[in-house]
Amino acid sequence: MKHRLGIWFFLGSEIAVFGGLIACYLLYRFRHPEWGLQAVHTLTGIGAINTVVLLTSSLTMILAHWFVEEDNFKSAANYLGMTILLGIVFLLFKSYEYHHEINQGLVPTKSLFWGFYYLMTGLHALHVIGGLVANGIIWTGLRKGFSTHRIESVGIYWHFVDVVWIFLFPLLYIASSGGAQ
Amino acid sequence: MTSWLPEDISTYGHGIDHTIRVIYYIVGAWFVLTEAVLFYFIIRYRKRKTTTATYQPGTTFKALAWILLPAALILVFDLGIDLVQGPVWNEIKIYLPTADQTVRIKGRQFVWEITHPGADGKLETPDDIQILNQLVVPVHKKIQFELQSEDVLHSLWIPNLRLKQDAVPGRTIKGWFEATKEGIYPLACAELCGSGHGTMKGQLQVLNETDYQNWLKENRSLEVGRVE
Amino acid sequence: MAIIGGYLAYLFRYQLAFPNEPVPGYGLVGPDQYNSFVTMHGTIMVFWVAMPILLSGFGNFLLPLMIGAGDMAFPRLNMTSYWVFFLSTVVLLLSFFVPGGSFSGGWTIYPPLSASPGYTGVIWGGHLWILAVALEFTSMLMGGINFLTTTVAMRAKGMGLFRLPIFVWMINIASILFMFSVGPLIAGAFMLLADRLFDVGFYLPASGGDPLLFQHLFWFFGHPEVYVLLLPALGIIAEIFPVFSRKPLFGYRTIIYSTLVAGLLSFIVWAHHQFISGIDPRLAAPFSVTTILISVPFAITLFAFIATLWRGSIRLTTSMLFALGMLAEFLVGGVTGIFNGSTAADIYIHDTLFVVAHFHYTLFPVTFIATFAGIYYWYPKMFGRFMNETWGKVHFWITIIGFNAVFLPMFAFGLAGHQRRIFDPTLFDYLQPYQYLHVIATVGLIVMLAGQIPFIINFFASLSRGKVVDRNPWLANTLEWLAPSPPGHGNFDQEPVVQRGPYEYSHPLLKERDWISQGEL
Numbered sequence: 027m028k029h030r031l032g033i034w035f036f037l038g039s040e041i042a043v044f045g046g047l048i049a050c051y052l053l054y055r056f057r058h059p060e061w062g063l064q065a066v067h068t069l070t071g072i073g074a075i076n077t078v079v080l081l082t083s084s085l086t087m088i089l090a091h092w093f094v095e096e097d098n099f100k101s102a103a104n105y106l107g108m109t110i111l112l113g114i115v116f117l118l119f120k121s122y123e124y125h126h127e128i129n130q131g132l133v134p135t136k137s138l139f140w141g142f143y144y145l146m147t148g149l150h151a152l153h154v155i156g157g158l159v160a161n162g163i164i165w166t167g168l169r170k171g172f173s174t175h176r177i178e179s180v181g182i183y184w185h186f187v188d189v190v191w192i193f194l195f196p197l198l199y200i201a202s203s204g205g206a207q
Numbered sequence: 208m209t210s211w212l213p214e215d216i217s218t219y220g221h222g223i224d225h226t227i228r229v230i231y232y233i234v235g236a237w238f239v240l241t242e243a244v245l246f247y248f249i250i251r252y253r254k255r256k257t258t259t260a261t262y263q264p265g266t267t268f269k270a271l272a273w274i275l276l277p278a279a280l281i282l283v284f285d286l287g288i289d290l291v292q293g294p295v296w297n298e299i300k301i302y303l304p305t306a307d308q309t310v311r312i313k314g315r316q317f318v319w320e321i322t323h324p325g326a327d328g329k330l331e332t333p334d335d336i337q338i339l340n341q342l343v344v345p346v347h348k349k350i351q352f353e354l355q356s357e358d359v360l361h362s363l364w365i366p367n368l369r370l371k372q373d374a375v376p377g378r379t380i381k382g383w384f385e386a387t388k389e390g391i392y393p394l395a396c397a398e399l400c401g402s403g404h405g406t407m408k409g410q411l412q413v414l415n416e417t418d419y420q421n422w423l424k425e426n427r428s429l430e431v432g433r434v435e
Numbered sequence: 436m437a438i439i440g441g442y443l444a445y446l447f448r449y450q451l452a453f454p455n456e457p458v459p460g461y462g463l464v465g466p467d468q469y470n471s472f473v474t475m476h477g478t479i480m481v482f483w484v485a486m487p488i489l490l491s492g493f494g495n496f497l498l499p500l501m502i503g504a505g506d507m508a509f510p511r512l513n514m515t516s517y518w519v520f521f522l523s524t525v526v527l528l529l530s531f532f533v534p535g536g537s538f539s540g541g542w543t544i545y546p547p548l549s550a551s552p553g554y555t556g557v558i559w560g561g562h563l564w565i566l567a568v569a570l571e572f573t574s575m576l577m578g579g580i581n582f583l584t585t586t587v588a589m590r591a592k593g594m595g596l597f598r599l600p601i602f603v604w605m606i607n608i609a610s611i612l613f614m615f616s617v618g619p620l621i622a623g624a625f626m627l628l629a630d631r632l633f634d635v636g637f638y639l640p641a642s643g644g645d646p647l648l649f650q651h652l653f654w655f656f657g658h659p660e661v662y663v664l665l666l667p668a669l670g671i672i673a674e675i676f677p678v679f680s681r682k683p684l685f686g687y688r689t690i691i692y693s694t695l696v697a698g699l700l701s702f703i704v705w706a707h708h709q710f711i712s713g714i715d716p717r718l719a720a721p722f723s724v725t726t727i728l729i730s731v732p733f734a735i736t737l738f739a740f741i742a743t744l745w746r747g748s749i750r751l752t753t754s755m756l757f758a759l760g761m762l763a764e765f766l767v768g769g770v771t772g773i774f775n776g777s778t779a780a781d782i783y784i785h786d787t788l789f790v791v792a793h794f795h796y797t798l799f800p801v802t803f804i805a806t807f808a809g810i811y812y813w814y815p816k817m818f819g820r821f822m823n824e825t826w827g828k829v830h831f832w833i834t835i836i837g838f839n840a841v842f843l844p845m846f847a848f849g850l851a852g853h854q855r856r857i858f859d860p861t862l863f864d865y866l867q868p869y870q871y872l873h874v875i876a877t878v879g880l881i882v883m884l885a886g887q888i889p890f891i892i893n894f895f896a897s898l899s900r901g902k903v904v905d906r907n908p909w910l911a912n913t914l915e916w917l918a919p920s921p922p923g924h925g926n927f928d929q930e931p932v933v934q935r936g937p938y939e940y941s942h943p944l945l946k947e948r949d950w951i952s953q954g955e956l
Contacts (some may be wrong), residue, residue, distance in 0.1 A: 027588055027591075028508050028509070028588045030590055031508075031583070031584045031586045031587055032509060032512075032580055032581075035580040035584060035614065036576075036580055037580070038614055038615070039576050039579075039580070039614045039615075039617070039618055040618070041618070042614065042615050042617065042618020042619060042621075043618040043619075043621045043622050044618075044622070045618060045619070046618050046619025046620070046621070046622035046623065046652065047619075047622035047626075049619065050619075050622060050623070050626070050637075050648060050652070051556070054644075054645075054648075055645070055650065057643075058643055090553065110818055115687075125551050134629065134633055134635050135633055135634055135635055135636075137642070138635070138636065138637060138644060141626075141629060141635035141636070141637060145625060145629060147628065148537050149625065153523055155867070208846075208847075208850065209850070211847045211848075211850035211851045212783075212850050212851070212852075213851060213852050214863060219619070221781065222779060223779050223782055223783050226777060226779040226780045227774065227780045227783065227784075227850075229774050230774055230777060230780060231774075233773075234770035234771075234773050236452070237770065238766060238770045238894040241737070241738075241741070242763060242766065243745070244741060245741050245762065245763060247758070248741065248744040248745055248747075248749075249744065249749060249751075249759060252680070252744055252745070252746060252747045252748065253748075253749050253751070254748045254749055254750045255748070258748060259681070259744040259748060259941060259949065260680065260681040260682045260683070260746065260747045260748040260940065260949065261745075261747075261941065262682070262683065262940070262941045262942050262943055263682060263683065263685065263745070263746065264683040264684075264685070264686075264687065264741075264938070265683070265684075265685035265686035265687070265689070265739065265742060266686075266687075266688070266875075270685075271686055271689055273738075273742060274685070274686060274689070274735055274737065274738035274739050274742055275689075277734070277738060278731050278734045278735045278738065281730060281731055281734050282728075282731050285727045285728060285730060288727060288773065288777055289720075289723065289724050289727060290754070291779075292723070292777045292778055292779040292780065293720060293778075293779075295778075295779035296716070296719060296720065296723075296778040296779045296782075299756075299779070299782065300711075300716035300719070300778075300782070301716045301717060313694075316554070321600065333575075337613040358547065358554060359547045359548040359554050360545055360547070360548065360646060360712075362711070362786060364786075364852075364854055366783075366851075366852030366865065367617070369782060369783050370465060370782075371711050371782055371785060371786070372711050372713075372853045373711055373712045373713050374713075375647060375713040376547060376639075376640050376645055376646060377639075377640020377641075377645065378634050378640070378713055380713050393852075393863060393864065395854055395857075395863065396853040396854070397787070397855070398545075398786060399470065399540065399541045399545075399548065399855070399856045400548060400554070401470075401540075401548060401554055401555055402466045402467045402470060402539070402555070403466065404466075404470070404856060404857060405466055405469070405856070405857035405858040405859055405862065406466070406859075406862060408862065408863060415662065
């Protein structure tokens with residue numbers, strides 16, 4: 027009860043941070059239709075794969091939680107391990123994207139669109155890393171066979187990180203040339 | 208209190224002064240009344256041997272009326288203040304009258320660069336007169352200004368005109384004033400703009416029509432057109 | 436930190452009263468230093484004095500005690516929060532010593548001035564400023580999560596929501612306001628840091644950015660922030676009034692409801708800081724209406740406090756004096772806010788010393804007068820001894836007289852047209868005739884600062900020499916007075932079971948005494 031409340035209050039403040047950032051981005055985006063043309067250069071394909079990766083990791087997270095409730099710590103650890111792996115895969119894809127973009131000269135100072143792109147995805151990636159660390163701690167616990175109610179808290183957090191990506195993906199990748207003439 | 212205000216030399220200044228005065232009397236009366244009640248209670252209900260406190264939790268509507276009714280009155284006065292100030296604000300900041308003349312005022316760390324229209328009365332012509340920190344206008348004329356900034360935020364502050372408007376880089380903000388009295392008045396920057404903020408000052412010079420025409424002639428040598 | 440903040444105030448006030456004369460104990464204050472001192476004074480007083488004392492200090496000590504809990508919900512989070520705060524303090528203090536000095540772009544850090552180091556010449560001071568404030572926010576967010584969770588999950592048996600002391604309500608409402616207002620500013624600060632470090636230009640028109648965006652983000656946080664500070668202070672005096680007038684707090688629920696309304700309103704008033712900042716002037720009217728409207732819920736609260744005194748039996752202890760002083764002085768700040776909230780009057784008053792006087796009349800009573808009231812009142816609970824009352828009263832009168840001497844003249848000076856943040860008013864001819872007001876204010880400040888010496892001595896001397904007290908020296912009802920003084924680990928000997936509301940003083944059914952603890956059968 028305590029931990030669930032704590033994590034929800036924490037997410038409340040996180041929503042305000044990402045919400046603020048997204049609101050700023052949208053305000054500017056409406057003022058700059060030409061950003062649509064710049065968004066074409068994002069790797070939408072890899073972004074889509076990454077979306078699937080994160081969604082799957084949320085699924086394995088739910089399964090891990092379910093097995094903890096069933097007192098089956100071994101399966102829980104396996105599923106949590108899968109979540110962690112998928113998180114790492116997400117970050118690898120993301121770094122490939124950064125690498126590709128920077129090679130093309132699309133750096134944060136290139137334009138405000140790229141500024142927002144790096145700021146938003148970068149902040150999100152930091153959250154993924156944070157989630158991975160938390161998951162890792164729980165995973166070692168499960169492997170040693172302690173029951174831990176904290177899996178629920180890290181689970182809620184992981185889903186939140188997933189949801190943020192669901193917002194970022196269409197805003198930064200998909201909403202490309204459409205708006206621009 | 209309002210006697211502290213400097214002399215008002217604009218056509219709309221009295222509206223602002225009036226608003227300040229109205230608020231002053233309203234909140235002043237409330238303030239004195241509230242403090243009086245507070246001090247009266249403190250003195251009247253000091254601990255004495257013979258009396259004890261009355262149990263009054265203020266849960267019934269009848270008891271709460273003692274605080275809710277004054278609060279409702281405050282609401283009425285609030286709306287009153289809104290009604291007084293609204294038209295003043297609209298006149299000054301929203302409605303832009305047809306201008307007799309336009310000047311451009313540009314803030315830069317730490318000077319005001321002021322472009323007056325020359326004899327032709329138009330900006331962007333070769334006879335424009337550009338001077339630092341010196342705003343010269345004819346009396347009884349509606350002057351429209353275009354306020355700009357080259358670097359950081361500044362704020363055009365002319366106390367006697369009751370005029371204050373921030374200058375924002377990337378924008379041209381339009382406003383107006385009409386001076387009613389000849390003379391020389393202070394002009395300053397009211398928004399922190401860096402180390403020289405406290406030295407960023409200038410002058411507003413209000414001239415009568417003849418003097419203004421003379422000033423235009425004298426300063427023809429300053430014709431710089433569009434610099435930079 | 437309060438001492439550093441006060442010292443900075445002394446430095447720049449002295450410069451204002453006696454421009455370009457070396458300040459005793461420091462030396463000459465130049466324009467850059469002046470800006471930097473003003474900036475750091477504001478930053479320190481708001482983020483490193485008011486918030487940590489009112490929320491973290493009083494909140495952490497009192498909130499678990501008042502709801503009958505053994506500790507906060509997450510003690511380890513609390514520790515982390517403390518160390519993050521400590522780190523933020525180190526980072527901020529470090530910024531005084533880096534090349535270029537500390538940040539000088541005003542505590543509101545408006546870009547473009549703050550967005551490019553070139554405009555102020557301060558490079559590292561600005562980076563460190565943002566970093567320190569970010570850490571401080573993180574620490575306060577952790578604290579807020581802890582307060583909310585503790586209040587929801589750890590209340591003693593029988594402690595219903597409408598039996599909570601007002602202080603607990605206020606801390607929680609303040610935590611919620613902080614939590615939902617600070618996020619966008621954190622996002623904005625990331626953007627500002629990106630501008631400073633990598634020249635991205637989020638706030639620079641040359642790259643399509645807009646400086647006004649930051650003002651919106653700042654004040655969307657900034658106005659609720661004022662209430663984040665105000666509410667705990669009102670909570671403190673709401674605890675003291677009933678005890679020393681031996682009466683129930685008048686209109687308990689009404690106070691809670693009106694505070695909630697004020698909290699909600701505070702999210703839709705922010706643009707009153709920006710009437711003349713270049714926003715669309717048509718936006719001003721609705722924001723002005725909401726701003727002036729906010730006077731109503733606060734008027735209800737303040738009237739309720741005054742009504743609490745009616746037909747009471749008032750004892751003017753030091754803490755009650757400070758609580759009454761807070762109310763009396765805060766009223767000045769409250770009513771002068773109407774001038775700033777009014778669009779037309781604000782054209783003239785904005786960015787003048789009138790505004791400075793106004794917000795010091797709100798924030799000084801909140802930050803210091805209420806804090807002193809709280810310290811004199813809860814000192815026996817914290818340390819098991821009384822503070823000296825006579826010296827306490829001396830402290831009270833010097834503080835009040837000094838404070839008014841500093842800030843009353845500023846109302847007049849602001850109306851005379853004195854704009855803010857200029858380091859040498861004598862450069863402006865029209866301000867010359869009133870220069871004596873600066874001298875009065877500076878003398879007032881020195882008197883007020885000197886008046887804190889008796890307090891500091893009293894505070895430390897009473898640790899060992901104060902009169903020893905029992906658990907409930909003031910005969911108060913709230914749960915903290917059931918615990919030992921000072922409360923040991925776990926706070927209570929046995930978990931209290933709450934029977935009634937917190938302010939049942941002088942109830943007609945009570946015989947022989949006029950109080951009955953919340954936890955008494």
